[in-house]
Amino acid sequence: MAGLRLGPLLRYVDWESGSTATVWVEASRPCTVEVRCADGASGASPTFSVAGHHYALVVVAGLTPGSTTAYEVLIGSRRVWPPEDTRLPPSTITTPPATRPVPAAERTAGSDGPPAAEDPASPDGDLATGDPADPDASPTTGDPADPDGGRVDDPVGPHGGGAPAGPTGPGGDGAPDDPTVPAVPDPVRISFGSCRWAAAPGNGDDPVGPDALVTLAARLAADPEAQRPDVLLLLGDQVYADETSVATRRRLAARRDLSEPPGTEIADYEEYTYLYDESWRDPEVRWLLSTVPSCMIFDDHDVIDDWNTSAAWQRDMRATPWWHERIVSGLMSYWVHQHLGNLSPAELAADPVYAAVTAAPDGTEALRRFAAGADADPARARWSYRRVFGRVRLVMVDTRAARVLAEEQRAMLDPREADWLREAVLSDRASYDHLLIGSSLPWLLPPLIHDTERWNAALCAGVRGPRWARFGEKLRRAADLEHWAAFPESFDRLTELLREAGSGPDAPATVCVLSGDVHHAYITEPRWPKARPGRGSGSRHEPGPDAEIASGSASGTASGAAPAAHVLQLTCSPVHNSVPRSIRTGFRFGWSRTGRWIGRALARHGRTGTPSVNWGRTGGPWFGNQLMTLTLRGRNAALTLVQARAGARGAQLEAVLERSLTPEGGAISSHSTEC
Template sequence: MTASLRLGPLLRHAGPTTATVWVETDTPCTVRIRVDGAVTAASETFTVHGHHYAVCEITGLPEGAALPYEVFLGEDRVWPEPDSPFPPSVLRTTAPEGPTRLLYGSCRRPTGDTPEGVVRYGPDMLRATARRLAREEVDGNLVLLLIGDQVYADELEEPMRSFLASVRGPAVPDGAPGDEVVHYGEYAELYRQAWTDPPVRWLLSTVPTLMIFDDHDIRDDWNTSEAWRGAMDGRPWWRRRITSGLGAYWVYQHLGNLSAEARSKDPLWARVRDASGDAADAVDGFALLAHDEPSSYRWSHRYDVGSVRVLMADTRCSRALGEDAVHEGSRSILGAEGHEWLDENLAGGPDHVVVASTVPVVLPSAVHHLEAWNEAVCAGAWGEWPRPLGERLRQAMDLEHWGAFQYSMRRLGDAVGAAARGERGPAPATVLFLSGDVHFSYAAPVRHRHVAEGGTRVTQLVSSPLCNQLSAGTRRVVRLTASRAVHVVGRVLTRLARVPGIDLSWKLDGKTYAGNTIGEVVFEGRDAEALWYHASEGGIDALPGVHRRMRV
């Protein structure tokens, strides 16, 4: 039986002399990567829930190279596709001394840039970026960061709803929602539909890409609070859903984030790679444990490229969700192990440290104060009777960013201050928070109370969404949150709830932008520049243009 590509190739983790290629095939086979006419890597597929995958690690490549490659399944060449309008896909290795460009964004609904999709969600910035890069000469290190909501498991487009209807039939077991994915095979189709659009497929085949989940990769408001988690655990279909979602995330997104060395140390990888048959039981058991005991696995990962250290932080699965005001840290956005990991890696040495947090660290101050107040009320700052009301407000208004985890804000402030003062090695030129989630974009310079001016520059940069623009009404609400009046109200509420102050202060630089966008940060030496691209003119085939740039 001739094998074919079901998904991929995806170019994932890249080092100075290595590159990782991930594929999904429709039958077990040997996957070979050929570079410059020679086979440089071969890997047998592994199987999870009847789906077949391979991770090929190509080694011995020159530094800072961009080398065209081909993919073979058995003896058949399956990539590049014949008559593709795009340039050949390349393996990109990093140059330790070269300039670095980080593209980043979140929140993408796959529409194929159909006229109906553009009207509802706006132009797809991953498609637009593919068109731009296909015409550009790319110099230096280029990496794409997809920081949350790569798929929407709970808000499905018509092709995915049709798929569910065809595989499930009229009966939905355990009262599972008919318009959300639940099983592993449904997640597999969700990823296939998200990443097989030709421009996006080419982009992911030729730009090294790192990923981290946010809530919609599993379900809206995932791990908002202990009450939310308890309510979901009470639904008979939820354990299957969380098992499928985390298992699929490990296979489709997380596995490619890892270097060969990190992958060799992963507790699940050897069991899956060496399984004699289908590794579904191993993946399911791992995923359920990761849900039941968040400290059992670390999803956060670090990537050093050029003079930049990128820290992809898990702010979802590893949350500690207690409300015990007596024990500080019982509620945190990273969990105890996550904070220890961030403390260890948010250190001096690199010229630039980037913390990729799917949810913004720094929000418009009015929203930050509202979240801090709400957390205090839910923990009993105003007594017992307002706590249920506070919880309903928290879930209704999505009050679950860093501002709603004040312990984590203080601990992150301590880490940033120590790095900026040179207490953890030579102070970096910048510490940047890259985020998405909120469906509008902005920049906010951050000051630390105990760091002198002229030292490390700290900035929050947000770029969101890639393709899921806000409605006109929601845009008006966003503008209201940046108003002076709402800021004053929020500040009064935090004082009435006796919320302790933090060492970080900030103010938005300019206005927020609510259209679809993709962000970019360009690093050269100790300088850094942030850019935001959008494609609001020229129809579905428009190339993106820079609508804002600033030095950070």
């Protein structure tokens, strides 16, 4: 008799029709999986098989726009979800009101919220107290001596209380007579983070502190009326193939000799399934993922640390006997567990790989061929995707598999992927008020780190000769120098694309790059300086008080006015992982004036030129297990950061930041001090 092995995960909810969704499950044997909703909506799908495992992605149709409905999962006539003995709330699907075109007059900035609080940023873009050159200077949010950032009362976020989702959609603010024409735009709440090492502590004492996702799940499960996120963005390192837990190592040791490579790391598809078991089987997290839609993208640890750092790195790995099986299995398991749920039903129907895998009695070989081809030639696959949440557009970018690694052509995105990104961002700009770019790797880093990566890229390209190039390659691998800054032309092109997206009569209110990876949280804002003629591109982070703000192109020459939209880099990591003191000190130093001075010296040595953009830190750094939430309503935006902290009543989410991101905004949802 077939049973439910893993899931369900609520993945895609259609924000245009408000009538369809997809639910991912793994069954214990071949069967047909049915999802049945309390409002009469339903869907069913036979499982497909990969490497002895059986999966289904069920398309649920007939949902009522602007509603919340409970659902159950059946195999045959037997209900397998929710469990009979569960104490958790019902799993639900919440749909937005069906959308209608919104005239430009109704989208006037400032028309849907009270005035914003004064921008707390200092003139040079840094929130700091004491000596600005002090690498341990803390932000002014709360106690300046608090190394993890201060605590701010009245958070805005997915768990801040307020009215539950009701018949008029998330937040219950629509017009009850006609849910297709909301009187006031419903807020869209998007929570995000990255880097979740899901291993459960064996003795109840978690050495890296409470898991922010587990704590959020427990909070929402304990209070079904609490405001939930409309979507959860998981921005990489959902599993750690190169850092396995004690429990997973026991499972590995039961099937192979751990003294043989790859040792305690993951070797093949079956072992990858152990990681997803560990990550998604916690009862409260399982419930959370069954009721809050999720969007996912990989980062390096989903495969291996520093995946695709350089051409030399790739050559060395491909010469390693166990690597081919690791990368093929990593891409196969990502496709099954994460990628499929990112796609709409229409995209699934048009996907030839999905058609081949689901049509075969055993889809393993079809999926292996695809994964091997995607590793050999990144242009054969696209892992990036676009999603729409009302008047919010999300473009999730693959910053790992789509790289061009040849030193003379080095790019974060291959030409086909770069063209896709440009089209995904710039097409029909009048249709969105907020543009979100999901990039597992931050676009804007602490200045010293950015300049170090750009300097290192110049060395590796041979600007200082072959000896420096060899040193540069060793340093690149040892210090993980492989973010956007390590691909200088790609950094400049992304910078110009964001400027263009935020400019003109159809400019959105905000353009936000959402990232993780670096095991701390911060906010930074770019400023486009007027370029000086005859100079190349590079980086600069401290414009003078009289600097004229304009735009910069990839070549460092002016290409137009500064964007009208508020452009930000929002970085939040980890959800659950360690943050050694040395890393904290290093990142703080990277933001300091002394660090900036060292960065400028490196830029001169590497001949990296003058900048295409400037930026300053306007929030953070914050360290801890944490999640950020954007609350977007009309053309207003607010940001909340919460951290999971142990307390007498167990782990709690505590707000450390609330901030309006738009000058017309202000508080958008109800407030509480403890989440």
